[in-house]
Amino acid sequence: MLSEFDLIARYFVRPSHPKNRAMLGIGDDCALLAQQSGMQLAISSDMLVEGRHFFAGADPFKLGHKSLAVNLSDLAAMGAEPVAFTLALSLPSVDETWLAEFSRGLFALADAHDCELIGGDTTKGPLNICITVFGRIPVGDALRRDAALAGDDIWISGSLGDARLALASLYGEQRLDADTLEQAAVRLHTPQPRVTLGLALRGIAHAALDVSDGLIGDLGHILKRSHVGATLNVDALPAGPMLQRQSPELRHRFTLAGGDDYELCFTAPASRRDDVLGAALAAGTTVTRIGTIDAETGTRLCDDQGRPISLQLSSFDHFASP
Amino acid sequence: MLSEFDLIARYFVRPSHPKNRAMLGIGDDCALLAQQSGMQLAISSDMLVEGRHFFAGADPFKLGHKSLAVNLSDLAAMGAEPVAFTLALSLPSVDETWLAEFSRGLFALADAHDCELIGGDTTKGPLNICITVFGRIPVGDALRRDAALAGDDIWISGSLGDARLALASLYGEQRLDADTLEQAAVRLHTPQPRVTLGLALRGIAHAALDVSDGLIGDLGHILKRSHVGATLNVDALPAGPMLQRQSPELRHRFTLAGGDDYELCFTAPASRRDDVLGAALAAGTTVTRIGTIDAETGTRLCDDQGRPISLQLSSFDHFASP
Incomplete structure (x- = not known):
């Protein structure tokens, strides 16, 4: 059976991203992300649970898409530009067909938004997908929830x-x-x-x-x-x-x-x-x-x-x- | 019963952190973190699943501690200084005693390492704790896995x-x-x-x-x-x-x-x-x-x-x- 490390290597490690944003990506204790002065990092985390956010047996390609989409939507709502994300995944078993489709759906959307997978975690357990996404935004440009004015x-x-x-x-x-x-x-x-x-x-x-x-x-x-x-x-x-x-x-x-x-x-x-x-x-x-x-x-x-x-x-x- | 928003407000929103690292914390679409030039952000994500990483019925105070500890340990291994973390939490039910103890254990360790909770997610589902932690480190100072030399x-x-x-x-x-x-x-x-x-x-x-x-x-x-x-x-x-x-x-x-x-x-x-x-x-x-x-x-x-x-x-x- 595929080990945790093989699983990550096979389905989630990809050739170096052209932008090479992660100065150190999957495979070390942490990912390292460069910082730019004058910019803020926008961070959002969403957890998707089987039976709650999606039906048991949901199409894995679409699930890969949706898991990242709901996080990118949070960046969109701040006016932030997608940079990178981490993926923590709890799986009841190693189903290679499922993993291949899930990662295909995930990366199709990630590539469309130029957003790089830089790290994460995999473990055995009830199906649970937790993505944390990172975007960048010049200081002062964020679209915040507290900025509405009467007359808008x-x-x-x-x-x-x-x-x-x-x-x-x-x-x-x-x-x-x-x-x-x-x-x-x-x-x-x-x-x-x-x-x-x-x-x-x-x-x-x-x-x-x-x-x-x-x-x-x-x-x-x-x-x-x-x-x-x-x-x-x-x-x-x-x-x-x-x-x-x-x-x-x-x-x-x-x-x-x-x-x-x-x-x-x-x-x-x-x-x-x-x-x-x-x-x-x-x-x-x-x-x-x-x-x-x-x-x-x-x-x-x-x-x-x-x-x-x-x-x-x-x-x-x-x-x-x- | 406590709603998702009440739950977050009661157990996870705290008076402003003295360092105020999150320019915008819990309650917006994203948290915003200031960036500093010359620094890298070290990022690590760990998912803890009941029955896998801890026993069913585990002491919630200790579980709060351990959930953050395993992430801080990844920062330690890079030589990174803790800055902030997000918490995504799937809970089978809203148990206020559990939540009070869990958050007490979590924040006791967070405060000891001056690490600020800046966002996250809560949902209903099998108990699952996913923390993503952020640390800072001057460019070039990270303790990487690929840097061992013969004779060390x-x-x-x-x-x-x-x-x-x-x-x-x-x-x-x-x-x-x-x-x-x-x-x-x-x-x-x-x-x-x-x-x-x-x-x-x-x-x-x-x-x-x-x-x-x-x-x-x-x-x-x-x-x-x-x-x-x-x-x-x-x-x-x-x-x-x-x-x-x-x-x-x-x-x-x-x-x-x-x-x-x-x-x-x-x-x-x-x-x-x-x-x-x-x-x-x-x-x-x-x-x-x-x-x-x-x-x-x-x-x-x-x-x-x-x-x-x-x-x-x-x-x-x-x-x-x-």
Whole structure:
């Protein structure tokens, strides 16, 4: 059977990265990363657990993609440029087919974002994938959660709710035809982190975060840390192409409190609307203006006509949920 | 029940660290760490799994200590100064007593080494603790595994084998009286990372690593990466105080191929013996000269008289072992 060292050598050690960012990579006690003055290192860590963040038996290629994607999405939300990551992996057994596919999916996304695997750990245990990602950002340029100002526009990238729609079908909450499910599931299993958009929004956006647990709950983090409130136009929320075909009730629910969207929600001064649209164009991503930051705390929902709407919604909590 | 956010706020967010290293810590998409030119960031990630790295029902205070200790030990082995760490935690349920004790043990060691928690993740799932630790080190000063030279002395810090002896008793392989087990188990459950020694060895030692999977196997990593061999004096290996009372056979086996020692094994030129001893004195740690690096590859074992010894030993492998 493959030993821990053989496993790492076979599936995770690659020819030297052209940029050679890790002055010392896999195989020593630590990886060494060069530091640059005037730059900050942005660090984020996400742990994915079988049965919680993905189904048992999930496609390993897609899982490799998603494990890194959710971390890159955190870098995107700060406006940080991906540099490197570590991977800690707990595996119930050494399944070489699984490992080959997982590492293929992982490195396909890593290469697309020029992000180098510089170290990690492997062990035997229930399937668990923990990635810590490193990005760089000039001092003062980070898109923080505490920087929203009253009067700011609220924007969202791409579209919302298709991942949650796929999940609803897989959970048996919602019946979908096979074709709809297949298309919606692309958003659930292989989210695309908005790294280019995050970089383009430096100097334009005030606050930003990535929407992973549902728009309302995640926007709440910006509001709380910025000591402001918001008015959201529920009719303006961009639903994913599959969710658009569903009932208005489902559309409201899954755009506002879906989950697994990995879109950027950000605020920017109304005076910078053209710059926001320009940044989105350069990044090849759509962006939609969905509301306004208010001095008054709390979140108010309204329709296209500005009429108040009341909805019962809850955000995802990893412990409170079943 | 405590939500994910309440859990983090209650047990893991602390008053601002006096050094304020994280320009932005827990609660945003990423933590931000300042960079200094001329310095490298040393990064290591270790994942601890219940039933693999610790027993089910392990004392949470000691587990908090050990989870960080094994990571700090990797920094020590590079000669890096601890700066910060992230913690990703998968918990089967929210047990507040457990969390209070775990975080107390974690922060006691973190504070002792001035190492700041700057971010992480919590989720529901089988108990799994993944820490990624960050240290700093001037460019060129790292104690690497590939830097051993023929003629170097081989040194080991502290003593070996008491952790393995405790494990042998807990596994029922070896009968120990309660008092001996209790004392040996201190080494198993609350290892002390040799951070101060690692720093003191900068500029003196050539190669270094921390011994976690057994001396023979771990020294093998230095030999392989440095393209050299070694002769070890088995009689010179410093056994822990509890192991010293056991049979010579057990003493040989557990000093050479124990595990969980978290001592530093390092090489240094014979001309620097006084400096090595001075560094150990300054660090409050004993060090013992246990052999020599040879140009000829392979590891040769001998006794105090230089007579060859043959032993059947195996190092720990996380997948090959039961």
